[in-house]
Amino acid sequence: MKIGVVGGGPAGLYFALLMKKQDRGHDVKVVEQNPPDATYGWGVVFSDRALSFLEASDPDSYHDIERVLQTWDDQAIVHRGQSVRVDGLGFSGIARLELLRILQDRCRRLGVRLQFGTRLTDLAPLGDCDLVVGADGVNSLVREIHREHFRPSVEVLSNRYVWYGTAQPFACLTLTFREHRDGVFVAHHYRYAAAASTFIVECDAPTWAAAGLGGASDDESRRYCEDVFGDALGGHRLLSNKSTWLTFKVVTNERWSHDNVVLIGDALRTVHFSIGSGTRMALEDAVALARACAATPEVSAALREFERAHRPAVDKRLGVAARSFLWYERMRETLRLTPVAFAYDYMMRGGSLSPERLRERSPKFAAAYEAERARS
Ligand SMILES: Cc1cc2nc3c(=O)[nH]c(=O)nc-3n(C[C@H](O)[C@H](O)[C@H](O)COP(=O)(O)OP(=O)(O)OC[C@H]3O[C@@H](n4cnc5c(N)ncnc54)[C@H](O)[C@@H]3O)c2cc1C
Numbered sequence: 327m328k329i330g331v332v333g334g335g336p337a338g339l340y341f342a343l344l345m346k347k348q349d350r351g352h353d354v355k356v357v358e359q360n361p362p363d364a365t366y367g368w369g370v371v372f373s374d375r376a377l378s379f380l381e382a383s384d385p386d387s388y389h390d391i392e393r394v395l396q397t398w399d400d401q402a403i404v405h406r407g408q409s410v411r412v413d414g415l416g417f418s419g420i421a422r423l424e425l426l427r428i429l430q431d432r433c434r435r436l437g438v439r440l441q442f443g444t445r446l447t448d449l450a451p452l453g454d455c456d457l458v459v460g461a462d463g464v465n466s467l468v469r470e471i472h473r474e475h476f477r478p479s480v481e482v483l484s485n486r487y488v489w490y491g492t493a494q495p496f497a498c499l500t501l502t503f504r505e506h507r508d509g510v511f512v513a514h515h516y517r518y519a520a521a522a523s524t525f526i527v528e529c530d531a532p533t534w535a536a537a538g539l540g541g542a543s544d545d546e547s548r549r550y551c552e553d554v555f556g557d558a559l560g561g562h563r564l565l566s567n568k569s570t571w572l573t574f575k576v577v578t579n580e581r582w583s584h585d586n587v588v589l590i591g592d593a594l595r596t597v598h599f600s601i602g603s604g605t606r607m608a609l610e611d612a613v614a615l616a617r618a619c620a621a622t623p624e625v626s627a628a629l630r631e632f633e634r635a636h637r638p639a640v641d642k643r644l645g646v647a648a649r650s651f652l653w654y655e656r657m658r659e660t661l662r663l664t665p666v667a668f669a670y671d672y673m674m675r676g677g678s679l680s681p682e683r684l685r686e687r688s689p690k691f692a693a694a695y696e697a698e699r700a701r702s
Contacts, residue, residue, distance in 0.1 A: 328454060328455045328456050328457075329353065329355070329456065329458075329459065330455035330457070331354070331356040331357070331458075331461055332460050332462045332466075332467065332468050333460070333461035333466075333591075334356045334358030334362075334461075335426070335461060335462075335463055336425060336426070336429065336612075337461040337590045337592070337608035337609065338356050338459065338461030338462075338590075339356060340387075340429055341590060341615055341616060342354045342433055342438045343384060343429065343433045343436055344612060345619065346436040346438050347384060350436075353439075354438045354439065355455075356433065356438060356439070356440050356441065357441045357444050358440070358441065358444070359443070359444060359445035361443055362427075362440070365426060366489070366567065367489050367567070368421065368490075368491040368523075368565075368567065369396075369420060369517075369518020369523070369524045370419065370425070370518070370524075371419045371499060371516050371518070371602040372417065372418045372419070372420075372603075373417065377418070379613060380609065380613075384432070386432060387429060387432040390432070391420065391425065394420060394421075394428075395418040396418060396420070396517050396519065397416070397418045397419075398417055398418075398497065398498040398499065398516075398517075399414060399416055400412060400415065400498045400499075401499045401501075402497075402498055402500040403501050403665075404500060404501065404502040404665075405503045405661070405663075405665040406505075406665055408665040409500075410665050410666055410669040410691070410694075411690070413689070413691055414687045414689070414691075415499075415687070417602070419499075419518035419524070420518055421522065422605075424519075425605070446462075446467060447467070448467075449468065449471060456625055457586050457619070457625050458586060458587045458588075459588055459589075459590060459615070460587065460590070460593045460594075461591050461593060461612075462593050463591065463592045463593055464577060464592045464593070464596055466589065466592075466593035468587060468589060468593060469577075469579065469589055469593050469594075472587055475581060475584035476580065477581060478577060478578070478579045478580075479579075481575070481576040482574070483575075483655060484530065484531045485531065485654055485655055486528065486529055486530075486534040486539070486571045486572065487526055487527065487528040487599075488526070488527050488569050488571045488572065489524070489526050489569055489572075490524075490526070490527065490551065490565060490567075490569050491522060491564070491565040491567065492515070492559060492562045492564055493521055493522060493562050493565075494525075494562040495521050495523060496516055496517050499514075499515075499516040500515050500558075501515075502515065502558045503657070503668075504554050504555065506533075506554055508533055508536040508537040509534075509658075510530060510658050510661065511527060511528070511529045511533065512527075512529070512657065513525055513528075513551075513555050514528065514599070515558065525555075525564060527551045527554075530655065530657070540571070544568075544569065548563075548564045548566055548569075552564055576598070576648070576651070577592065577594075577596045578595045578644070579594055582594060582629070583629035583630065583632070586625045588615065588629045590612060590615055591607075592604065595644060597643065597644065598647045598650055598651040598654075600650045601643075601646060601650050601676065603643060603647070610636075610639075614636035615629075615636075617635075618635065619632075645677070646676040649676050649677045653672070660672075666698045669691070669695075670691075670695045
């Protein structure tokens with residue numbers, strides 16, 4: 327089979343390597359607009375350590391990834407300067423560039439053709455492919471070309487965020503909330519290498535406007551955020567990687583494929599960063615699509631099977647993500663709570679965690695919350 331993949335992010339690279347591994351006779355090409363060592367963002371976090379689905383699919387890349395993962399058990403939620411620990415969660419982080427490098431190496435070893443520095447503007451160069459995979463991210467060209475078939479919906483959230491790095495090696499995944507003269511900010515920060523962390527700053531639209539961040543330069547924005555989160559940063563600077571203030575696009579598609587063309591990863595649907603699952607779900611799409619292709623030789627039937635088998639799990643996760651981003655869009659309303667009650671409200675925001683499950687998973691935190699309630 328001749329396979330053309332648009333986009334060399336986690337979804338495209340992982341699907342390419344799985345297909346080549348399935349059958350060395352497949353001719354698999356990945357077309358990527360950027361050079362191999364270019365990436366946006368810093369590190370990504372996985373919401374739990376259960377990346378074992380990667381081990382079953384491709385042990386070689388799994389072990390390379392596992393070797394460089396930063397892992398931790400607790401999450402901290404800082405409100406009114408008080409840090410509340412939620413035990414027993416289990417997160418892991420990795421530099422996005424490191425993840426891509428591992429997947430690129432694995433693709434090369436298997437014989438996937440990687441074509442960097444080529445931005446596609448139409449699908450003519452892949453016209454002779456039996457299967458075309460749109461793994462080209464949130465602003466997908468493939469989705470746009472076939473929009474009347476995929477029927478995408480793109481909702482733009484009102485909160486603003488900017489993705490920085492810092493050398494401060496945070497102990498665990500932390501959310502630091504700040505009530506500031508201009509409004510309300512939250513930083514999502516976590517270590518992804520021994521001395522490197524991601525630091526995403528988010529605020530609501532009125533705060534962003536009051537702070538004048540719309541007209542601020544890169545340096546001015548960084549200095550402003552360093553001022554808001556000075557104590558969390560412990561004297562470290564924020565690092566910019568062409569970091570600009572963005573709004574999050576919530577992308578979904580009514581249909582996942584058309585003829586021999588299919589979408590995966592962020593091109594198919596985005597997952598709000600507050601549930602730390604976008605990369606993981608992109609990799610899961612790749613696994614599910616490769617599985618459907620192995621089971622069903624006829625391409626369009628395999629693509630329909632991919633959607634049938636995989637869509638229920640994806641839709642469930644998107645429901646959690648939607649409740650999570652709405653919580654952030656309304657975070658002002660929750661700030662009146664005490665730090666422990668605030669952390670509890672945060673933990674329950676996705677609607678997928680019952681009080682019983684929280685008690686089992688995070689016994690120390692649940693006990694602290696129940697003790698506070700009993701006192702009040
Ligand atoms: C602020 C922020 C924080 C995040 N944090 C996390 C996190 O902590 N954990 C997590 O799991 N996820 C996180 N994510 C989400 C994660 O980054 C994405 O879900 C993931 O990268 C999706 O992988 P992908 O391969 O589908 O798309 P991408 O990683 O976007 O890759 C798409 C690729 O396609 C290429 N491309 C696009 N158009 C073309 C074209 N026309 N021709 C050729 N190439 C093209 C692009 O250059 C890119 O390399 C975060 C996202 C944001 C915005």
